[in-house]
Amino acid sequence: MTKQELFNQLVTKKSFLCVGLDSDYNKLPKHLLNLSDPIFEFNKNIIDATAQYTIAYKPNLAFYESNGISGWQSLEKTVKYIKEKYPEIFLIADAKRGDIGNTSKMYAKAFFENLNFDAITVAPYMGEDSVTPFLAYPNKFVIILALTSNKGANDFQFFTNENNERLYEKVLKTSKTWGNSDNIMYVVGATQAQMLSEIRKIVPNHFLLVPGVGAQGGSLQEVSKYGINSECGLIVNSSRGIIFADTTADFAVKAEFEAKKIQQEMEEILLKNSLIK
Amino acid sequence: MTKQELFNQLVTKKSFLCVGLDSDYNKLPKHLLNLSDPIFEFNKNIIDATAQYTIAYKPNLAFYESNGISGWQSLEKTVKYIKEKYPEIFLIADAKRGDIGNTSKMYAKAFFENLNFDAITVAPYMGEDSVTPFLAYPNKFVIILALTSNKGANDFQFFTNENNERLYEKVLKTSKTWGNSDNIMYVVGATQAQMLSEIRKIVPNHFLLVPGVGAQGGSLQEVSKYGINSECGLIVNSSRGIIFADTTADFAVKAEFEAKKIQQEMEEILLKNSLIK
Numbered sequence: 001m002t003k004q005e006l007f008n009q010l011v012t013k014k015s016f017l018c019v020g021l022d023s024d025y026n027k028l029p030k031h032l033l034n035l036s037d038p039i040f041e042f043n044k045n046i047i048d049a050t051a052q053y054t055i056a057y058k059p060n061l062a063f064y065e066s067n068g069i070s071g072w073q074s075l076e077k078t079v080k081y082i083k084e085k086y087p088e089i090f091l092i093a094d095a096k097r098g099d100i101g102n103t104s105k106m107y108a109k110a111f112f113e114n115l116n117f118d119a120i121t122v123a124p125y126m127g128e129d130s131v132t133p134f135l136a137y138p139n140k141f142v143i144i145l146a147l148t149s150n151k152g153a154n155d156f157q158f159f160t161n162e163n164n165e166r167l168y169e170k171v172l173k174t175s176k177t178w179g180n181s182d183n184i185m186y187v188v189g190a191t192q193a194q195m196l197s198e199i200r201k202i203v204p205n206h207f208l209l210v211p212g213v214g215a216q217g218g219s220l221q222e223v224s225k226y227g228i229n230s231e232c233g234l235i236v237n238s239s240r241g242i243i244f245a246d247t248t249a250d251f252a253v254k255a256e257f258e259a260k261k262i263q264q265e266m267e268e269i270l271l272k273n274s275l276i277k
Numbered sequence: 278m279t280k281q282e283l284f285n286q287l288v289t290k291k292s293f294l295c296v297g298l299d300s301d302y303n304k305l306p307k308h309l310l311n312l313s314d315p316i317f318e319f320n321k322n323i324i325d326a327t328a329q330y331t332i333a334y335k336p337n338l339a340f341y342e343s344n345g346i347s348g349w350q351s352l353e354k355t356v357k358y359i360k361e362k363y364p365e366i367f368l369i370a371d372a373k374r375g376d377i378g379n380t381s382k383m384y385a386k387a388f389f390e391n392l393n394f395d396a397i398t399v400a401p402y403m404g405e406d407s408v409t410p411f412l413a414y415p416n417k418f419v420i421i422l423a424l425t426s427n428k429g430a431n432d433f434q435f436f437t438n439e440n441n442e443r444l445y446e447k448v449l450k451t452s453k454t455w456g457n458s459d460n461i462m463y464v465v466g467a468t469q470a471q472m473l474s475e476i477r478k479i480v481p482n483h484f485l486l487v488p489g490v491g492a493q494g495g496s497l498q499e500v501s502k503y504g505i506n507s508e509c510g511l512i513v514n515s516s517r518g519i520i521f522a523d524t525t526a527d528f529a530v531k532a533e534f535e536a537k538k539i540q541q542e543m544e545e546i547l548l549k550n551s552l553i554k
Contacts, residue, residue, distance in 0.1 A: 022379075022380070024383070060376075060380055060383075062374075062376060062380045062381070062383035062384045062387065063380075063383055065383070065384065065387040066383040066384070066386045066387040066391065067391075068349065068353065068387070068391050068392075069346055069349050069350060069353065072345065072346045072349050073346060076345065076346065094376075096374065096375055096376050096400070096403075097339075097373065098373055098400060099337075099339060099371075099373050100425070100426065100427040100429075100493075101427065102299075103299070103337055103339045103340075104339070106301070106339035106340055106342070106343040107339045107342065107343070109343045110339065110342040110343040110345070114343065114344075114345050115345075123373070123375060123400040123402045123403075124402065124432075124433060125400045125401065125402045125422055125425075125433060125434070126373075126400075126422065126425050126427060126429050126430065127427070127428070127429020127430060127431065127432030127433055127434070128428070128429040128432055129427050129428050129429040130427065130429050131429075145402055145403070148377070148402075148403050149377065150377040150378065150403060150404065150406050150407065151404070151405070151406050152377075152403050152404020152405040152406040152407050152408075153403065153404055154404065155401075155404030155405055155451055156401060156402060156404055156444065156447065156448060156451070157402070157404070159436065159438060159444055159447055160438055160439070161436060161437055161438055161439070162437070162438070162439045167433065167436055167444065170433065170436055171433060174432055174433070216377075
């Protein structure tokens with residue numbers, strides 16, 4: 001998917017919501033557990049309930065890997081289901097991979113060729129050759145961790161050099177030279193909204209994937225105020241706040257309700273910023 | 278496995294060699310490709326040929342994930358084979374994972390509970406809560422990336438603060454407070470051997486996993502000179518230099534030859550340092 005196609009979808013759906021498929025087996029509604037693939041059944045219901053309000057889905061690989069082979073089967077079926085039924089939706093592998101060049105090349109094959117994801121999250125610690133293999137794929141995106149939403153973000157991401165430059169700023173400045181806004185995005189946590197105006201000075205045109213709204217406490221209004229650009233430039237993720245809003249037989253109805261609520265708030269923000277009419 | 282058990286094995290085998298199972302399907306000997314699980318057959322032969330010279334195996338997850346479900350089957354069978362036939366061997370998941378707490382917890386489950394690895398490599402970018410879920414498992418190790426062996430290591434790992442402290446030093450100093458040398462190890466690339474004496478001042482007692490000897494050009498003599506401690510404290514990995522030393526029907530014989538050659542060099546180093554008699 002190209003950045004333009006992503007933007008078109010955003011305008012059509014009046015939304016910049018990503019639903020995180022952190023489909024924890026232990027939190028699934030009980031009535032699904034008798035089915036042959038509870039995680040896939042759960043995802044399918046969540047997807048059908050939220051697709052009209054959503055521009056992206058983001059399966060979190062840990063929740064699939066933790067179920068071994070059956071988890072990978074659930075993941076493959078989920079990807080196939082989305083790609084066939086909702087081909088316009090941007091599909092992100094939240095995998096936080098990153099290794100030396102010959103290894104990252106294999107991860108790129110796993111997620112871009114075999115599984116047909118549109119994007120993958122990558123940790124920047126190992127530098128350029130850990131990221132560039134992902135950039136070799138046209139119309140795919142690598143989403144580099146810049147400033148994350150968790151408490152541990154403070155441990156190293158604010159490490160500051162003599163020019164008062166922080167590590168996450170160094171990551172943004174250096175890595176943006178490896179590609180461009182057509183193949184790189186960045187993770188910036190919603191809990192760091194106040195940093196977004198500084199970040200926008202470094203990467204004015206890149207899309208930012210923003211986790212941390214909802215369960216982690218970030219504010220959509222704050223994120224939009226400081227982070228929005230002329231193509232919106234934001235994909236705001238909510239996981240637990242939508243998919244586990246309810247864990248009874250009504251889970252999909254409640255997920256739809258929560259997704260719609262966020263979409264409506266996003267529609268107002270897009271209107272206010274003249275990105276839609 | 279405890280650090281003491283690892284050291285005992287090291288003394289018994291007179292070796293601190295780790296064989297990296299970067300079992301790239303496209304590089305396998307052609308005669309294996311007709312079998313039902315070529316990667317597992319390859320690994321089994323490599324393991325049987327090298328186990329007496331080796332204290333650790335390190336499957337590189339990318340080479341399994343890139344084959345989807347069948348890759349995970351090969352991985353599970355490989356882990357089971359090693360744990361049953363060579364229970365004394367230290368088993369490292371080279372996975373470079375790391376995510377927010379609730380997600381890292383799932384990765385810990387995947388690799389420590391389901392697959393029974395003894396250790397996993399983890400990227401430090403997201404800080405403490407991305408690492409601590411792995412430390413909750415007794416007799417397991419998290420191996421944190423400090424200074425890697427690739428060219429991209431220079432992009433961020435040498436980022437320096439006003440006290441002339443580099444990022445990888447900050448990572449060592451901070452993360453060592455999250456646990457101790459009984460549950461944390463560090464990755465330090467063999468191509469960075471000259472840095473090892475400085476690193477030993479920060480983490481004198483931790484085991485270091487040292488990739489980059491062989492195909493990547495690092496020197497075993499240099500690594501040992503600067504990195505060895507009173508328990509050896511080194512696990513030196515070679516992947517391609519052993520497993521793909523030969524890709525004909527003789528691949529296992531040649532792998533044994535290469536592993537033995539390194540083990541003999543290691544035996545001399547251990548003798549010289551009075552770690553064995």
